[in-house]
Amino acid sequence: MIHARGLTRRFMIKKESVDAVRGLDIDVEAGQLVAFLGPNGAGKSTSLRMLTSLLPPTSGTATVAGRDVVADPAGVRARIGYVGQKNGAGENFRVRDELVTQGRCYGLTRREAGRRADEVLDRLELGPLAGRKPGTLSGGQRRRLDIALGLVHRPALLFLDEPSTGLDPQSRANIWEHILRLRADHGTTLFLTTHYLEEADSMAERVVIIDHGRVIADGTAEGLKSDLAGDRVTVTLHDASETARAAVIAERMAGAGAVTTDGTTVWLRVPRADAALPEYLRHLEASGVKAATAETSRPTLDDVFLALTGRSLRESDETAPGAPAGETVPETVA
Numbered sequence: 001m002i003h004a005r006g007l008t009r010r011f012m013i014k015k016e017s018v019d020a021v022r023g024l025d026i027d028v029e030a031g032q033l034v035a036f037l038g039p040n041g042a043g044k045s046t047s048l049r050m051l052t053s054l055l056p057p058t059s060g061t062a063t064v065a066g067r068d069v070v071a072d073p074a075g076v077r078a079r080i081g082y083v084g085q086k087n088g089a090g091e092n093f094r095v096r097d098e099l100v101t102q103g104r105c106y107g108l109t110r111r112e113a114g115r116r117a118d119e120v121l122d123r124l125e126l127g128p129l130a131g132r133k134p135g136t137l138s139g140g141q142r143r144r145l146d147i148a149l150g151l152v153h154r155p156a157l158l159f160l161d162e163p164s165t166g167l168d169p170q171s172r173a174n175i176w177e178h179i180l181r182l183r184a185d186h187g188t189t190l191f192l193t194t195h196y197l198e199e200a201d202s203m204a205e206r207v208v209i210i211d212h213g214r215v216i217a218d219g220t221a222e223g224l225k226s227d228l229a230g231d232r233v234t235v236t237l238h239d240a241s242e243t244a245r246a247a248v249i250a251e252r253m254a255g256a257g258a259v260t261t262d263g264t265t266v267w268l269r270v271p272r273a274d275a276a277l278p279e280y281l282r283h284l285e286a287s288g289v290k291a292a293t294a295e296t297s298r299p300t301l302d303d304v305f306l307a308l309t310g311r312s313l314r315e316s317d318e319t320a321p322g323a324p325a326g327e328t329v330p331e332t333v334a
């Protein structure tokens with residue numbers, strides 16, 4: 001459904017060049033749900049805009065839904081749906097009229113556009129809001145309208161740029177419900193960007209991570225986590241003056257990976273946390289370092305990014321820096 005080779009995009013800003021995307025190679029088969037992850041400015045939107053023919057690549061090639069993005073942009077656009085980051089609907093028409101107009105833009109007759117508008121209104125549970133103006137909708141309702149606009153012409157491939165960003169957890173879950181149903185009912189191929197790592201982890205069958213314009217990881221969330229990250233042991237100490245010593249002890253343990261510290265907390269990456277934690281606690285005790293709490297956690301996609309780049313992908317609003325959001329098993333140490 002998507003085949004890109006060496007796709008690059010360079011922007012010139014005041015004589016300075018920005019390489020937003022540097023050689024994107026990707027193949028997406030029909031029916032896949034791919035989450036495209038990366039930090040701010042990694043090149044996700046630019047990639048999406050090239051794949052949807054909205055932005056010409058500086059170099060490279062891409063065939064999307066069977067059409068070349070450069071040679072046949074109209075052919076690409078006719079076959080795909082694109083839900084951008086900004087609201088797709090205007091303010092003047094009512095919700096149903098927006099959808100009918102969109103359908104007409106895709107060459108549907110008035111009658112067919114009306115039928116399709118009703119279909120997507122029903123699908124996205126927007127029926128009761130059909131007569132409202134978009135400006136009066138809630139954030140979640142408005143995002144559902146954006147998705148409905150991307151679906152009026154029944155594309156086999158839908159691109160979504162951060163479909164759930166800025167929504168409350170309930171609206172996010174609701175958007176995902178619709179996305180997953182779309183796939184289950186119609187086998188729609190979905191290619192989406194998201195900042196929410198947990199969403200990508202649990203919903204997408206394939207995760208592609210981009211950083212500085214290059215793909216740095218591509219696989220299933222489970223595969224990436226077990227290959228590239230590892231379990232984590234978190235120990236907090238009674239006394240911050242002992243943190244450095246506790247870190248050295250952690251580093252000396254067999255199989256120990258990266259060790260990080262912050263205040264009284266020590267984080268240690270290990271292949272098997274259930275075995276490493278008791279051992280670490282024994283070593284600390286033998287050295288006279290007092291632990292206050294200890295817990296283990298499974299790796300997250302943020303851990304994968306951290307392992308690859310040394311940086312965190314996680315947005316500060318979700319969890320404190322360094323603290324993993326995986327499944328945690330807290331236990332208190334005397």
Ligand SMILES: Nc1ncnc2c1ncn2[C@@H]1O[C@H](COP(=O)(O)OP(=O)(O)OP(=O)(O)O)[C@@H](O)[C@H]1O
Pocket residue numbers: 011012013018019020038039040041042043044045046047
């Ligand atoms: N029209 C433009 N002109 C100049 N530079 C641009 C333009 N669009 C994007 N860039 C730059 O290209 C890089 C990649 O931007 P892009 O929007 O693709 O990142 P992103 O991964 O989608 O980020 P975000 O998660 O913040 O949306 C950034 O450095 C950005 O400033």
